[in-house]
Amino acid sequence: MSEHIANDRRSKVDDADAPAVVVQLDHITKRFGEVVAVDDLDMQIMAGEFVTFLGPSGCGKSTTLRIIGGFERPDAGRVILAGEDVTPLPPNKRDVNMVFQDYALFPHMTVAGNMAFGLELKGQTRSQIDSRLDELLTLLELQNLRERTPEQLSGGQRQRVALARALAPDPQLLLLDEPLAALDAKLRAQVQLELKDIQKRTGKTFFFVTHDQDEALTMSDRIVVMNHGRVEQSGTPEELYHHPTSRFVAEFIGESNFFSGKVTKIDGAYVALDWQGVTLQAARGGQRPAVGQTVTAALRPEQVDLHSARPAHDNAIEGRIAKQVFKGSHAVFDIDVGEGAMVRAVARSDALDDLNADRLWIGWTSESLTILRD
């Protein structure tokens, strides 16, 4: 999926002629005073994709969304929508619709009135509008709420009406600005699945913005992790989780152990590094370190196995349990491996039953330890 990110600075607008590209962001930069919100962003979104922009607040993800929607003008670069340069066009001249964080439902209109708004402005006839409303009300299970006003709806219902209203004009691209942030945790989990399901059934291209890694991992075909206005990494949820390329991604999505050390040997796709006198085998993960260079590698806690004796893994260290936290289905163990260094492991909560907590071995495969970009 990483080919969607066009790092090639010579990439031309003509590339957007390929039918599968819905939006091309052509070296977009946006500043607010001294702050660079979006820094030379260059990427494409393909038709039918569920793309999530993930990052901490202020990383530029919402600004990017608003630039595509036409609410912000980029200082440099172009927005190309279905092959057409829409950079100078106002929001009403763009074939994209947005689901707002506060839903922005019109309080003086009914559910049907809200949904019909965009269709009326497109000049559709009453019967066209009615049939489109019927279709969407059924899809989103809102049939009984047709004549309600927004204040008579629950949070989840409002969210669905906002989605229905944005889908109604059948846009090229749907922009979703943290639309689940206002919902409580339980409802949010359910709505995530619904949203993914609706995206699949309508075949629409979704551009979703969130700071919640759970949402991103659950729904996305592709996640674009942003930080300081730049793309940190882009890929499928699996790629990002199992093979983060930067420390930021490894920390922002899930949890990681980090090992820093000098490279002692390079063997094809694997690298040996010296970490506090222990030799660790790591996967190169797309990086090209040189022997003698100091690198950092990341390891997911659930990849760490606990053993009573030295395991057959490429990487094994002896240690003792310093701390353990029971979480029900699993437990989190902090293992002291000497000189105050800690390795975190996530395992079944009964993993220690046959082990000596003061003297055990931990191990992990070389594939699970990924070298990060500096």
Place this chain on the structure above:
Amino acid sequence: MTGSTRALISVIYWAFVVYLFVPLALMVLMGFKASKFIGFPIKAWTMEWYLGVFQNAEVISVFFYSMTIAIASTLLSLAIGTWIALLLGPRRFFGRAVIFALTCLPAVIPGIISAIALRIYARLLEIDPGMLAIILGHTVHNVPFVALVVMARLSTLPKSQLEAARDLGADEAVTFMRITLPYLKPALIGAAVFCLLLSFDDFVRSFFLGGYEPTLPVLIFAKLRSGMSPEINAIATVALVLTAVLGLWAERWNRRMQQGTAR
């Protein structure tokens, strides 16, 4: 709060209410006196004065004259005040504070001073004393109230509402007509009633800017010069009832606005 302070406050409150309403009650009462002179004792009662108000062609024509001025100046004030509020509302620009201060100024200038100034200005513009001059004078006085009420309401309109309308294909004009204006509706109704009452009630500006035809307050003033009579009480009472009803109805909108309901 102890029981005694609570009782004291309650006593003060009711004393205030009595002080406020006794004059009004007296005015209403005297309208029923079967005599040409105001004052106690009331020996005989009559409906004559009140019925007279509705049969007096002069009073009726002056009433409609006042209403016409009130409605015209209110519509003008709404248009100008809303326009200023929209201009000042969301933006920060150089000179905003000055424009805002100038907008509010007519509301705080003493009536007599603004009335004289307006009279001189109307003459300069060759506007004859009369209906047009009064309408323009009342408008100058009312615009600040409209602008302030509309600005307050506008500041609570979420920006995303306007963006959502634009997003769904509305240009700026359609967004204003279909989103902003409906949202402002309670504020506009509240401001309109306030303007109607201000204009209907105004004496000083109407007196200075008026021609031969008097407005209702000016007529009452003219009648007073020929001595108090129950007839004046009856006219004033009818005006009181009408304005009170209008004012209370407006209060309903005011409350709705504070609850944030746009409908």
